[in-house]
Amino acid sequence: MSTLELVGIGKRYANLETLKGIDLKLESGEFLVLLGPSGCGKSTLLNIIAGLTEPSRGDVRIGERSVARVHPKNRDIAMVFQSYALYPNLSVARNIGFGLEMRKVPKAEREAAVRRAAEVLRIEQLLDRKPSELSGGQRQRVAIGRAMVRDPKIFLFDEPLSNLDAKLRTEMRTELKRLHQALKATIVYVTHDQVEAMTLATRIAVMHQGAIEQIGTPREIYDHPANLYVASFMGSPPMNALRGTVSADGTGWEPEDGSGRIAIAPALRGGLPPGAPLTAGIRPERLRPAVDGAAADLVMDVEVVELTGAETLVIGRVGSQPLVASVSADAAPEPGGTLALQIVPESVRWFDPDTERALALGPEALPTDRLGHARRADA
Structure with a gap:
């Protein structure tokens, strides 16, 4: 052909x-x-x-x-x-x-x-x-x-x-x-x-x-x-996008007006000054309830719980920002409570809040320009 x-x-x-x-x-x-x-x-x-x-x-x-x-x-x-x-x-x-x-x-x-x-x-x-x-x-x-x-x-x-x-x-x-x-x-x-x-x-x-x-x-x-745009269009439910800033020591990220802290993988830390605005992209299935005694990466206020079959969608907010987590049916919380969540830092995708473009992270990332942004198809 x-x-x-x-x-x-x-x-x-x-x-x-x-x-x-x-x-x-x-x-x-x-x-x-x-x-x-x-x-x-x-x-x-x-x-x-x-x-x-x-x-x-x-x-x-x-x-x-x-x-x-x-x-x-x-x-x-x-x-x-x-x-x-x-x-x-x-x-x-x-x-x-x-x-x-x-x-x-x-x-x-x-x-x-x-x-x-x-x-x-x-x-x-x-x-x-x-x-x-x-x-x-x-x-x-x-x-x-x-x-x-x-x-x-x-x-x-x-x-x-x-x-x-x-x-x-x-x-x-x-x-x-x-x-x-x-x-x-x-x-x-x-x-x-x-x-x-x-x-x-x-x-x-x-x-x-x-x-x-x-x-x-x-x-x-x-x-x-x-x-x-691509992150929000691909996936059902789509990728969560949470606004936040780099922590004071430069090793983590903290959500805007919400509870939690996500570690930033070492490959990205050098180019992000403390206090810099940064958007975290997290797939719902990458969020898991924190095990007993473990520190939570995010704490969400639960508003709605939807059973979809093998898994359950937990819909709520981190501060004022919407968040969706996909958890197993037996781990689903009750609406009105809180849910402590954990996430592997390498599964988070980071975006520049001004340009909305992805930042490069590690050897599996997309090709990047000299500023460290992932290249778009027409770039």
Whole structure:
């Protein structure tokens, strides 16, 4: 499969700039998820790759060829939309093979391609049915099969699971993952659902206001967010962000108007003067109730306790700042009380409160600039 390269892609509508110079390279066989909220430019970028929208500037390359002025049907891509867009009067087999039929592909070759796609998608028994006789998940499989038979260089998915209920979305995520592993296809996938992104992607590009804030593997994005926007967008519940200052001896951090103290790992201490403002980023699952007799890193006032299954969300405040902790069900406190919490210092992510960018910490941190800030994708 071919690689995809975007060079300086920008899009402007009158005075509104929706894409602000996107540079991106996708290797053969990758599953790239464009992740972000509505209006961030992810679907516009996908449409530019597809040729459905012309960029205001920049170039799109598939393999070694520029396709910036190539008609969509000649780009050798296949797109699966949010709506299934199936022909209601045609059978599943005809729907899957319709594109090949329009290209005058011989009937025997067309039928063989439809059978192969149906086998991969496990819908062989549905080939004679009409779309009205299918469930939502089955219809989406048919739409994917219609893209598969073209054997394209790149698959494009525009929020394909948005119309499905929660159970079907989970099932289809598994199917898409299996399909990618079986076909070793190059895929660009748009979604606003960070769970989809985390489970499907080999790499994620987090978008915000027409720019890529960070690009990396799901683990890199989750564990080492480049800034507070990425930290708050990835994770459910999202990362806690607590304002505070460096302690007087420079070895710890203390929350603003709250109780507690978190040790600052030695790798970061040298560049932080006592009293300097600093934001602590803490994943809810990294917080654990303090064991008997142990000093607490944070003390929270408990307001709400939510049972989610194997774990329980404890929602409250440290001083005036909101905090969420994910604890085991048997360790959950009662609302109205306090909860002493402990955390491993190395699991805390530190952010500059002015720029909201992550500070470098240790050998596993993101590449940094000369000021010690983690680099954003466009930096």
